[in-house]
Amino acid sequence: MFGFLARRILIAIPTILLISIFVFTLQKLLPGDPVLAMAGEERDPEVLEFLRAKYRLNDPIHMQYFYWIGGALQGDLGISLRTQQPVLALIGEKLPVTIQLAVMALSIALVIGVPAGVISAYRKGTWVDWLANVVALSGLSIPNFWLGIMLILLVSVKWGLLPASGYVPLSEDPLQSLQTMIMPAFVLGTGLAATLMRHTRSAMLGVLKSDYVRTARAKGLGERVVVVKHALRNALVPIVTVTTLLFGELLAGAVLTEQIFTIPGFGKLVVDAVFNRDYAVVQGIVLCTAVAFIAMNILADAAYRILNPRMRDD
Amino acid sequence: MARSKTAALALAFGLAATSAFSADLRIGLQDDADILDPDQSRTFVGRIVYASLCDKLVDITPDLEIIPQLATGWEWSADGMALTMTLREGVTFHDGEPFNAAAVAANIERSQTLPESRRKSEVKSIASTEVVDDYTIKLNLKAPDATLLAQLADRAGMMLSPKAAAEMGVDFGLNPVCSGPFKFKERVQQDRIVLERYDGYWNADEIHFDSVTFLPIPDTTVRLANLRAGDLDMLERLAATDLASAKADDGLTVEQAVSLGYQGITININNGERAQNPLGQNAAIRKALSLSIDRNVLNQVVFEGAFAPGNQPFPPTSPWYDKRFPVPERDVEAAKALLKEAGVDSVEIEVQVANNPVQMQMMQVVQAMAAEAGINIKLVAKEFATLLKDQSAGEYTASQVGWSGRVDPDGNIHQFQTCNGGINDSKFCMPEVDALLDKARISTDTAERKAAYDAAREILNEQQPIIYLYHVTWIWALNNKIEGFVPYPDGMIRLEGVSFAE
Numbered sequence: 001m002f003g004f005l006a007r008r009i010l011i012a013i014p015t016i017l018l019i020s021i022f023v024f025t026l027q028k029l030l031p032g033d034p035v036l037a038m039a040g041e042e043r044d045p046e047v048l049e050f051l052r053a054k055y056r057l058n059d060p061i062h063m064q065y066f067y068w069i070g071g072a073l074q075g076d077l078g079i080s081l082r083t084q085q086p087v088l089a090l091i092g093e094k095l096p097v098t099i100q101l102a103v104m105a106l107s108i109a110l111v112i113g114v115p116a117g118v119i120s121a122y123r124k125g126t127w128v129d130w131l132a133n134v135v136a137l138s139g140l141s142i143p144n145f146w147l148g149i150m151l152i153l154l155v156s157v158k159w160g161l162l163p164a165s166g167y168v169p170l171s172e173d174p175l176q177s178l179q180t181m182i183m184p185a186f187v188l189g190t191g192l193a194a195t196l197m198r199h200t201r202s203a204m205l206g207v208l209k210s211d212y213v214r215t216a217r218a219k220g221l222g223e224r225v226v227v228v229k230h231a232l233r234n235a236l237v238p239i240v241t242v243t244t245l246l247f248g249e250l251l252a253g254a255v256l257t258e259q260i261f262t263i264p265g266f267g268k269l270v271v272d273a274v275f276n277r278d279y280a281v282v283q284g285i286v287l288c289t290a291v292a293f294i295a296m297n298i299l300a301d302a303a304y305r306i307l308n309p310r311m312r313d314d
Numbered sequence: 315m316a317r318s319k320t321a322a323l324a325l326a327f328g329l330a331a332t333s334a335f336s337a338d339l340r341i342g343l344q345d346d347a348d349i350l351d352p353d354q355s356r357t358f359v360g361r362i363v364y365a366s367l368c369d370k371l372v373d374i375t376p377d378l379e380i381i382p383q384l385a386t387g388w389e390w391s392a393d394g395m396a397l398t399m400t401l402r403e404g405v406t407f408h409d410g411e412p413f414n415a416a417a418v419a420a421n422i423e424r425s426q427t428l429p430e431s432r433r434k435s436e437v438k439s440i441a442s443t444e445v446v447d448d449y450t451i452k453l454n455l456k457a458p459d460a461t462l463l464a465q466l467a468d469r470a471g472m473m474l475s476p477k478a479a480a481e482m483g484v485d486f487g488l489n490p491v492c493s494g495p496f497k498f499k500e501r502v503q504q505d506r507i508v509l510e511r512y513d514g515y516w517n518a519d520e521i522h523f524d525s526v527t528f529l530p531i532p533d534t535t536v537r538l539a540n541l542r543a544g545d546l547d548m549l550e551r552l553a554a555t556d557l558a559s560a561k562a563d564d565g566l567t568v569e570q571a572v573s574l575g576y577q578g579i580t581i582n583i584n585n586g587e588r589a590q591n592p593l594g595q596n597a598a599i600r601k602a603l604s605l606s607i608d609r610n611v612l613n614q615v616v617f618e619g620a621f622a623p624g625n626q627p628f629p630p631t632s633p634w635y636d637k638r639f640p641v642p643e644r645d646v647e648a649a650k651a652l653l654k655e656a657g658v659d660s661v662e663i664e665v666q667v668a669n670n671p672v673q674m675q676m677m678q679v680v681q682a683m684a685a686e687a688g689i690n691i692k693l694v695a696k697e698f699a700t701l702l703k704d705q706s707a708g709e710y711t712a713s714q715v716g717w718s719g720r721v722d723p724d725g726n727i728h729q730f731q732t733c734n735g736g737i738n739d740s741k742f743c744m745p746e747v748d749a750l751l752d753k754a755r756i757s758t759d760t761a762e763r764k765a766a767y768d769a770a771r772e773i774l775n776e777q778q779p780i781i782y783l784y785h786v787t788w789i790w791a792l793n794n795k796i797e798g799f800v801p802y803p804d805g806m807i808r809l810e811g812v813s814f815a816e
Binding site: 031032033034036037038039040041042043044045046047050051054082083084085090093094149152153156157160163164165166167259260261262264268269272275276277 | 346348349355356429430431432434435436484485487488502503504505506529530531532533535536539540542543544545696697698699700702703704706717718729736737
């Protein structure tokens with residue numbers, strides 16, 4: 001297991017470097033001038049020139065990259081052109097928010113998606129299966145921004161049950177924090193639940209047809225034990241893959257949902273940064289997200305080995 | 315039972331007490347502010363925050379007259395080369411430092427010399443400062459500058475604690491220290507900016523909140539939903555399309571003021587090769603385009619009639635508006651005749667527009683109207699940073715952009731329509747216009763200035779380097795419990811005299 005992890009982490013390093021080069025060059029290809037975007041309406045040429053020099057925007061692009069990656073390796077991701085806050089501090093501020101939203105959304109998705117998938121596979125072709133499919137499809141097809149606005153209008157404006165938007169840190173007031181996060185988590189979670197439900201259903205259908213399930217039944221085991229212990233455990237491998245990928249995606253920030261519920265996470269930060277050509281912030285977040293995504297993949301691979309002993313010795 | 319009742323009562327009293335003694339005002343903003351340093355910042359919402367955080371030397375009335383704030387009086391020298399200001403006594407900055415003439419001198423020096431300063435052009439006319447005594451400062455000018463007082467009524471006139479400014483340098487905006495009614499408490503980017511009451515404020519009697527929280531909520535529907543749900547007490551820039559529903563809501567009050575800025579179509583007249591096209595080279599075609607547009611219909615269709623149709627850099631409500639040239643009626647026949655005069659039956663032009671739904675819709679209406687006169691517009695939607703870059707580089711034929719507006723009329727016209735104007739992206743250049751606009755800039759006599767602007771209008775109305783379309787109306791929506799709010803044409807939220815109803 002240790003050798004496996006070490007190998008995976010070693011492979012991750014060049015991957016992350018490649019991603020950073022790719023993002024760096026790609027965003028330099030974006031039209032628009034960061035200095036013009038930050039100079040203000042008046043665009044004083046003297047100030048423009050000073051800012052270009054200050055942020056090394058006149059240097060050749062490879063020099064800019066070396067300068068940035070050199071800083072990044074020492075833990076300095078530069079400062080935001082827009083607000084002059086250090087990028088690392090910004091990430092430190094937003095990451096807990098994004099993680100909280102991701103965990104809550106994924107929990108909701110798992111609680112709804114996995115049981116729904118199991119039940120609809122077990123009762124394939126019945127009205128339960130049909131209903132679960134309809135619900136899952138609507139979860140996938142309803143746009144987040146629409147569901148979000150409808151929820152705000154209904155739950156907050158009409159019933160006054162939850163705050164319409166905003167964010168309270170978990171450390172400051174756990175109850176209020178959960179209250180502000182539950183609607184966005186629900187909006188995100190229902191969409192993901194649909195994906196999870198479909199994957200669980202197809203994995204379960206495959207497993208339920210297999211010989212060992214027939215054997216388990218023939219041995220006279222109860223249906224609950226057959227489904228949960230024998231079938232579900234074996235169906236979990238593809239579900240774990242999907243779940244970790246979904247979690248990785250959530251860590252990149254849920255742009256629309258964050259925008260609607262004004263959750264100050266990665267999504268909102270990165271969109272503002274792109275529109276303002278705040279290069280340092282975009283690079284910092286992409287780097288951070290890439291690391292998180294790769295880490296999730298390594299975790300998923302480790303989880304397979306725990307779930308399925310046959311995968312342990314490759 | 316008795317105990318739980320007592321507890322409930324205590325709780326109720328406790329709640330009542332907190333609501334009476336800790337009045338927090340929550341304001342919804344359309345965007346997040348940039349850095350909170352008046353010398354470096356550039357966003358409109360940043361200025362809204364400053365209205366509570368940083369006092370200025372002078373302020374304006376809703377009718378745009380200059381009134382005292384930190385300066386209690388001022389006097390121009392006879393030749394217009396010096397401005398002497400008397401300063402308010404007993405004012406302190408949020409860090410306890412005294413406000414005096416030396417502080418003013420330090421602030422002006424910072425605006426002029428901080429390399430990152432975006433205020434340089436605004437205080438360019440000041441040659442030197444002279445501390446006459448503790449509470450008198452004399453500003454010596456390089457040339458007469460009638461616009462200076464208006465500049466000092468905005469970011470260039472905001473006074474920062476010289477001690478904090480020296481210590482924090484370029485990072486001042488991370489923890490700004492000014493002398494306004496509220497002091498900086500905390501900021502979470504994209505989430506909130508919190509200010510708390512400054513007890514040492516010189517005008518503390520007029521301030522009725524313990525803290526102000528600014529919450530950036532970009533989505534207009536969500537911003538309004540927050541107000542309705544009671545999570546906000548007021549919001550700025552209600553969407554024109556939500557005006558009717560907000561007015562119909564018994565719990566809300568709506569306030570409006572026509573802004574100082576404008577929206578229009580800037581035309582490339584002499585900015586590189588792209589200017590070589592019929593629209594850029596022939597004023598008659600530009601006039602035809604202007605005549606083909608029904609500005610009232612535009613306003614009704616796209617903005618529910620909430621904005622102000624316009625045809626000049628100043629809105630029709632402004633004292634600087636030239637009434638001899640009212641907003642033109644649409645006249646398709648006259649537009650066709652102008653095209654014929656220019657020797658063409660129809661023209662094809664390309665107009666770049668910011669890729670947001672409202673501006674796109676507005677330009678689509680213009681497109682439909684112009685087509686009826688034989689002017690076929692091709693719309694090119696660009697993301698704003700790109701649009702701006704292409705415009706300043708001359709990579710455009712015509713560009714739908716606007717200007718947020720300035721208190722002094724000079725700020726809405728001089729830099730756009732003089733040969734060397736800093737933002738003259740059309741590169742329109744006529745020496746006689748330069749002479750008139752320069753004259754208006756240096757004279758401190760209002761009638762003389764107005765005459766110069768009117769004379770320039772006669773020429774510009776023929777040339778039309780910018781086709782003005784409309785003036786945005788600022789719309790605020792407030793919870794009914796808020797009293798004393800006064801709408802200003804600069805779109806700011808001034809909290810003096812504003813309170814929660816008892």
